[in-house]
Structure formats: structure tokens, C-alpha cells
Amino acid sequence: xxxxxxxxxxxxxxxxxxxxxxxxxxxxxxxxxxxxxxxxxxxxxxxxxxxxxxxxxxxxxxxxxxxxxxxxxxxxxxxxxxxxxxxxxxxxxxxxxxxxxxxxxxxxxxxxxxxxxxxxxxxxxxxxxxxxxxxxxxxxxxxxxxxxxxxxxxxxxxxxxxxxxxxxxxxxxxxxxxxxxxxxxxxxxxxxxxxxxxxxxxxxxxxxxxxxxxxxxxxxxxxxxxxxxxxxxxxxxxxxxxxxxxxxxxxxxxxxxxxxxxxxxxxxxxxxxxxxxxxxxxxxxxxxxxxxxxxxxxxxxxxxxxxxxxxxxxxxxxxxxxxxxxxx
Amino acid sequence: xxxxxxxxxxxxxxxxxxxxxxxxxxxxxxxxxxxxxxxxxxxxxxxxxxxxxxxxxxxxxxxxxxxxxxxxxxxxxxxxxxxxxxxxxxxxxxxxxxxxxxxxxxxxxxxxxxxxxxxxxxxxxxxxxxxxx
Numbered sequence: 001x002x003x004x005x006x007x008x009x010x011x012x013x014x015x016x017x018x019x020x021x022x023x024x025x026x027x028x029x030x031x032x033x034x035x036x037x038x039x040x041x042x043x044x045x046x047x048x049x050x051x052x053x054x055x056x057x058x059x060x061x062x063x064x065x066x067x068x069x070x071x072x073x074x075x076x077x078x079x080x081x082x083x084x085x086x087x088x089x090x091x092x093x094x095x096x097x098x099x100x101x102x103x104x105x106x107x108x109x110x111x112x113x114x115x116x117x118x119x120x121x122x123x124x125x126x127x128x129x130x131x132x133x134x135x136x137x138x139x140x141x142x143x144x145x146x147x148x149x150x151x152x153x154x155x156x157x158x159x160x161x162x163x164x165x166x167x168x169x170x171x172x173x174x175x176x177x178x179x180x181x182x183x184x185x186x187x188x189x190x191x192x193x194x195x196x197x198x199x200x201x202x203x204x205x206x207x208x209x210x211x212x213x214x215x216x217x218x219x220x221x222x223x224x225x226x227x228x229x230x231x232x233x234x235x236x237x238x239x240x241x242x243x244x245x246x247x248x249x250x251x252x253x254x255x256x257x258x259x260x261x262x263x264x265x266x267x268x269x270x271x272x273x274x275x276x277x278x279x280x281x282x283x284x285x286x287x288x289x290x291x292x293x294x295x296x297x298x299x300x301x302x303x304x305x306x307x308x309x310x311x312x313x314x315x316x317x318x319x320x321x322x323x324x325x326x327x328x
Numbered sequence: 329x330x331x332x333x334x335x336x337x338x339x340x341x342x343x344x345x346x347x348x349x350x351x352x353x354x355x356x357x358x359x360x361x362x363x364x365x366x367x368x369x370x371x372x373x374x375x376x377x378x379x380x381x382x383x384x385x386x387x388x389x390x391x392x393x394x395x396x397x398x399x400x401x402x403x404x405x406x407x408x409x410x411x412x413x414x415x416x417x418x419x420x421x422x423x424x425x426x427x428x429x430x431x432x433x434x435x436x437x438x439x440x441x442x443x444x445x446x447x448x449x450x451x452x453x454x455x456x457x458x459x460x461x
Contacts, residue, residue, distance in 0.1 A: 190363040305412040
């Protein structure tokens with residue numbers, strides 16, 4: 001299912017990696033103003049799935065950034081089954097604040113800039129429209145050509161930056177793409193995954209890598225079984241562990257023919273400690289993925305100090321102008 | 329000739345063994361998977377059966393890192409600022425308590441570190457002026 005890149009086929013690799021590293025905010029019937037359910041309210045599985053989508057697409061914020069602070073940046077680490085490690089550093093800026101009359105057709109704009117590897121100096125701007133029928137705009141700044149090019153939307157099962165995460169996992173999968181069933185409610189019992197050899201190790205771009213996250217243990221979670229509606233799909237169903245208060249999906253287990261084939265763990269942090277604020281206003285601290293078919297591991301680590309939100313930025317920041325300013 | 333054949337067969341053997349190792353899961357990964365499976369089984373059985381000697385059930389929970397961006401108390405905020413912006417922290421640290429509180433409250437509201445940094449310098453100038461007077 002994952003896309004494997006041929007050496008030298010840099011353009012396809014570039015397009016996939018670029019597109020992948022930007023989480024778009026697809027409308028998909030999930031409104032940015034989706035209300036937080038009342039405490040103790042019985043939710044249908046579909047409603048839970050929509051709340052998870054809300055949290056994962058940062059709809060609680062006007063804008064949300066994982067930026068660059070000096071040498072510190074978000075890093076995506078991939079480790080193959082043979083132990084070979086590769087990494088990519090990036091920054092990302094998402095704007096959900098398009099409510100004025102002149103830009104009411106726009107749902108969100110998302111800007112990503114890459115700072116390491118072959119993609120260094122490359123940028124991408126995705127425009128998402130409120131009209132579900134309208135295609136998204138994917139604009140990529142290619143530093144070697146010093147030009148902007150447009151790309152088509154990737155497939156759901158394409159690999160996200162050569163990682164075990166797919167585009168579907170990261171951004172494209174919508175609540176309506178699956179049938180949902182609530183299998184229970186219980187406490188989360190285990191720590192979230194991490195590349196154990198790299199825990200607490202000094203690493204370029206992030207300073208020190210975190211250790212496995214055990215702080216979510218004993219939090220109450222829903223077990224949500226989501227069966228894909230796609231035919232001949234790479235998984236039959238997946239089980240997600242979803243926080244009953246914040247709707248953070250800590251863990252997702254993927255099954256094919258009733259066999260566990262992939263695990264994705266997400267460590268979430270709460271942005272504001274104010275009790276009256278939206279508990280869905282969350283940020284990712286890290287993503288960890290393990291593909292049991294290949295033994296490949298991926299770890300996307302977002303240092304706390306690069307996260308910012310509701311920043312005063314001109315809307316012109318999310319335009320081609322910024323792409324053209326990127327230095328290689 | 330024999331030696332060469334022997335060397336070739338040894339090379340092939342080592343290659344095969346490395347390939348098979350490549351497809352196997354790391355020992356820690358299997359411990360992680362055992363913990364996950366035990367956790368998952370709780371949905372159907374209703375009881376969590378602890379995997380023996382697992383390091384994935386919180387025994388390594390030395391995770392003291394606060395998962396929040398903004399902090400309940402001033403001390404946490406100061407530590408965060410020290411880590412995020414050591415230069416601004418030098419000026420922040422010299423400010424009287426009331427300014428620190430004010431900055432903390434502003435950060436809780438806006439979450440905008442750049443604005444906070446500007447305010448640190450603004451307050452530093454204010455304090456300096458007051459001291460001169």
C-alpha cells in the first residue's frame with residue numbers, strides 16, 4: 001500500500017513528501033464551529049468520529065503553527081527494519097480564520113516549509129475551499145526551478161513522507177469514509193510508543209528527543225471501531241482509543257483479516273490550562289507508528305517551543321508571496 | 329577452489345540471516361505489542377492482564393514534562409520561557425513579580441510568545457525609567 005520511491009525519481013518523491021507533510025483541513029461535513037458536547041452526554045459513534053476530526057484538524061484555533069525557532073524544528077524520523085534512520089525537518093502554518101465576506105469561499109490555508117534533506121528550501125501552500133465539490137489547490141515552490149507548480153491531491157494510501165503514516169492517517173480520511181461502532185469505554189493502560197533506541201537521545205533539530213509518553217495512562221477512553229467503506233483496502237477496520245473529554249485519539253490499531261498490521265500512537269498536549277477553554281484545543285507532541293508487515297518505524301516529534309497559535313499574522317502570509325521568499 | 333566455495337556459501341548464509349532478521353520485529357517492539365494486545369483485549373474481556381515485566385505499562389513513567397503549553401503557575405511559565413527564549417528570560421527574570429504575573433496572564437490568554445517577548449522588553453524599559461526617577 002505504501003508508495004516506495006525509486007532512487008532518482010526525485011520529482012515524484014518531492015511531490016508526495018511535500019503534500020504529505022501538510023495536514024489539510026477538509027470540510028467533510030465537519031464544521032469548524034462544531035460544538036463541544038455537554039459533559040456526560042451520550043454520543044453516537046459518528047459524533048465521536050466528528051469530534052476527533054475537529055481536534056485533529058485544529059479547528060479550535062484561528063491559526064496554528066509549528067514553526068522554526070532558531071535551530072529547533074519539527075522532525076520526522078523514519079527507521080527501516082534494518083535499522084537505517086533518516087529524518088526530515090519542517091515547519092508548518094495553518095490558518096482557519098477565513099470568515100470575512102471577501103474570503104468566505106476559503107475554509108483554510110496551510111503552508112509548509114522544509115528545512116533539511118533534498119527538500120530543503122521547498123515550500124507548499126494548500127488552499128481548502130468550503131465547497132466540498134471544489135478541488136483543493138496544492139501549490140509547491142520548487143527552489144531549483146524558482147517556480148511554483150500545482151499538484152493533484154495524493155491517494156489516501158500513499159506513504160506520508162516515506163513514513164508508515166499514510167495521507168489518510170494524517171489528513172485525508174474523513175468521518176464519512178468509514179462506518180463507526182463504539183466497542184466500549186475503559187482506561188488506557190499502556191504507554192505510547194516511541195523508537196526506544198532514540199528515547200532521550202540528543203537529536204538534530206529537536207535538542208533532546210522525548211521518552212515514551214506514559215502520562216495518558218488511566219485516562220478514560222472510548223474504543224471506536226471504524227470499518228472502511230473502500231473496496232479492497234489495505235486495512236479492514238481500525239480501533240481508535242479516544243479520550244472521552246478532549247477527543248484526542250491516543251492510539252489507532254489497524255487490522256486486516258483480524259490480524260494487527262499497524263499501530264499509530266499520538267501524544268497530545270493541552271494548549272490552555274484554563275478550565276473553561278475548549279478541551280479539544282490540543283497540539284501534537286509526537287506521532288509514533290509501527291508497521292508490523294515491514295518492521296518500519298516512524299516518529300514525528302514536535303518540540304513544545306515551536307508550537308504557537310492564534311498569532312497575529314497578516315493573511316498575506318498564506319499566499320504565494322511567502323513561498324517565493326523561501327531561502328534555500 | 330574449495331575455500332572460495334566455502335566463502336561464497338558463508339556469505340550467502342550471512343546475507344540470508346540478515347534478511348530474516350530485517351523482517352523480524354525488534355525485541356522491544358514485541359514487548360510494546362504484548363502490552364498493546366493486553367490493553368486491547370480489555371475491551372472484550374473487561375479485565376486487564378498485565379504482561380510480565382513490561383516496560384510499557386508506566387513503570388518507566390518518569391515523564392515529568394508538562395504537556396501543556398501554558399502553565400497553571402508562574403514557576404512553570406518561567407521555566408518554559410527560560411527554555412523557549414533564554415535571551416528574553418534574562419530580562420524577564422529581572423522584572424518585579426507583578427510584571428511577571430502580568431506576562432503569565434497574557435500568555436495564558438494569547439499563547440503568543442513573540443508578543444510576550446516584546447512585552448518583556450517594554451516592561452524592562454518601564455522598570456528602568458521608574459528606577460531612574
